[in-house]
Amino acid sequence: MTSPLPELLPYHRMARASLRHRWWRPVLGAGFVAVAGVLVAALLYGLGSVLGAAKGYPEAPDGTVEFGPVSGTALDLLAIASALPVVLLAVRWIGRRPAGTVSSVTGGLRWRWLGLCVLAALPVLAVTTGVMLLLPLDDAPPSRWAGWEVFGPALAMLVVLVPLQAAAEEYVFRGWLTQAVGGFLRSPWWALVPQAALFAAAHGWGTPWGFADLLVFAVVAGRLTVRTGGLEAAIGLHAVSNLLAFGVSAAVVDGLKSDDTAADAPWQVVAVDLAGIALYAAAVLWLARRRTPTRAVPAPAPVPPPLPFYSGGHLPFRPGGA
Numbered sequence: 001m002t003s004p005l006p007e008l009l010p011y012h013r014m015a016r017a018s019l020r021h022r023w024w025r026p027v028l029g030a031g032f033v034a035v036a037g038v039l040v041a042a043l044l045y046g047l048g049s050v051l052g053a054a055k056g057y058p059e060a061p062d063g064t065v066e067f068g069p070v071s072g073t074a075l076d077l078l079a080i081a082s083a084l085p086v087v088l089l090a091v092r093w094i095g096r097r098p099a100g101t102v103s104s105v106t107g108g109l110r111w112r113w114l115g116l117c118v119l120a121a122l123p124v125l126a127v128t129t130g131v132m133l134l135l136p137l138d139d140a141p142p143s144r145w146a147g148w149e150v151f152g153p154a155l156a157m158l159v160v161l162v163p164l165q166a167a168a169e170e171y172v173f174r175g176w177l178t179q180a181v182g183g184f185l186r187s188p189w190w191a192l193v194p195q196a197a198l199f200a201a202a203h204g205w206g207t208p209w210g211f212a213d214l215l216v217f218a219v220v221a222g223r224l225t226v227r228t229g230g231l232e233a234a235i236g237l238h239a240v241s242n243l244l245a246f247g248v249s250a251a252v253v254d255g256l257k258s259d260d261t262a263a264d265a266p267w268q269v270v271a272v273d274l275a276g277i278a279l280y281a282a283a284v285l286w287l288a289r290r291r292t293p294t295r296a297v298p299a300p301a302p303v304p305p306p307l308p309f310y311s312g313g314h315l316p317f318r319p320g321g322a
Contacts, residue, residue, distance in 0.1 A: 010188070011182075011229050014102070014105065014179050018095060029090040029094040029095055041080070053065055069257050070150075070153055073246070084168040087171040087172055102176060102231075104230025109232065117237070124276050128275060144253045145251065146252055155250060166238035166241075170238055192223060197218075199215075203262055204261055206265070209266060210261075210263040221237055233284045245262075
């Protein structure tokens with residue numbers, strides 16, 4: 001009689017892909033990610049302030065170092081990106097499972113699939129971004145071209161750092177938080193709702209439309225993550241969306257100095273953005289039907305019961321027998 005094959009875990013249940021899984025590991029890991037993420041980001045800001053003061057950067061009215069729009073944005077993106085190694089450490093050290101299990105059910109990031117998702121996002125989000133720029137907004141200030149001497153270095157910086165920043169947010173919200181909640185509950189929707197609410201709240205409280213846009217973005221990205229078995233679709237959507245948004249800001253004078261986020265978007269922008277998210281999701285689901293993971297991480301096999309202890313006397317079976 002053969003033993004049954006081990007259960008193949010869906011993405012949101014990957015916290016259980018370890019023989020050492022215990023109920024308290026996701027809870028402890030979530031606390032570690034929150035505290036360590038803030039400490040590492042604060043350390044980067046402190047180090048940046050020391051280096052900036054040593055190089056003679058001016059002091060801002062609030063006492064911090066004024067780096068300028070390009071360098072200041074780079075420091076902000078690096079601080080967010082620093083959460084990525086924190087999550088991987090939490091998965092490996094506290095979750096006691098391979099770090100790649102937070103990337104996908106195959107145990108690692110599927111680079112070819114990520115490339116396909118980026119290619120699907122580029123035309124859709126480029127069109128919606130163009131439509132947003134043409135929207136007649138009453139309170140929108142006039143924009144002036146910043147010039148290649150400003151836009152060129154800013155664009156080079158954004159191409160390098162924005163994908164890391166977007167990936168880090170995905171590993172925190174669609175990755176760690178989704179799997180932490182999924183370690184307790186089987187339904188993926190119970191795992192998707194908390195991460196979506198926290199993701200929207202992390203961007204600040206702007207307009208109700210902007211908050212709703214972030215909430216829908218997080219739910220769709222989470223659903224694509226569970227459906228495709230990995231973070232690649234969410235990273236592709238997030239990275240391309242942020243790169244286009246930052247690129248537009250860098251192209252105008254003082255655009256990178258703005259404190260506005262997606263939470264401050266008016267309803268016209270939100271309507272266009274939601275249409276782009278829906279089109280991207282449809283494209284990814286269509287591609288996913290033609291491409292499935294080649295392997296998956298099984299649930300840990302149950303530990304076999306110990307053999308009965310034999311104290312002496314005649315053996316109850318013949319050596320070498322059945």
